Amino acid sequence: MKALIMVDIQNDFLSVGNLAVPEGDAVIPMVNNIADDYSLIAATQDWHPPGHLSFASNHSGRDPFETIDLDGLEQILWPDHCQWGTRGAEFPESLDTDRVAAIFRKGMDPRVDSYSGFYDNGRRHKTGMDAWFREMDVDSVDIVGLAGEVCVAYTARDAADLGFDVTLIEDGTRSLDRKEFEREADDLEGRGVKIV
Ligand SMILES: [Zn+2]
Structure with missing residues (x-):
């Protein structure tokens, strides 16, 4: 069975948000349109959490988009975003979530970031999405969401590594940096991910 993964379509990554992805809002009507094509x-x-160490504000003297070492992993420092319990973390009201069967939350551990929907960046813990897909007999996933070269690309790479047949729907994603997305897309294609 084929499933759709909506990656991080949350207010903070839209034009109203603290970490707005350029044209991010454009994915919403597209994703709403294709959602009916999926049974899962x-x-x-x-x-x-407020103290998450991916936030530049939690490191004195650091600015957003600087890179640091965090417990042995390269970490880009971000503006505060998607803090649990805030409006920025919510899905936009314009996104049709009625048919979303499961939500996998990530990034709760303050010491490690989690771009992928499957694992944290250190691959220390899984989110449970892999096991849930197996239980649901999913062998193929289509991926949309924000941001293209970050959480979408990491999710697609892990899905391919986990053995799923993966398609990234380019129309359903937008990136912080278009060139970086193209580099990621080349890498993903080399791993068997289809970009359509
Ligand atoms: Zn984050």
């Missing part, structure tokens, strides 16, 4: 839909949600 999962969504991921970036879901951080």
Whole structure:
């Protein structure tokens, strides 16, 4: 069975948000349109505690988009975003979530970021999405969401590594940096991910 994964379509990644992805709002009507084509839909949600160490504000003297070492992993420092319990972390009202069967939240551990919907960035813990798909007999996933070169690309790479047949729907994603997305797309294609 094929499933759709909606990656991090949350207010903070839209034009109203703290970490707005350029043209991010454009994915909403597209995703609403294709949702009916799937019998199973999962969504991921970036879901951080206020003290999350991916926030530049939690490191004195650091600015957003600087890179640091965090417990042995390279970490880009982000503006505060998707703090649990805030409006920025919620799905936009314009996104049709009625048919979303399961939501996988990630990034709750303050010491490690979690771009992928499957694992944290250190691959220390899984979110449970892999096991849930197996239980639902999913062998193929289509991926949309934000941001293209970050959480969408990481989710697609892990899905391919986990043995799923993966398609990234380019119309359903937008990136912070278009060139970076193209580099990621080349890498993903080399791993068997279809970009359509
Ligand atoms: Zn985050």
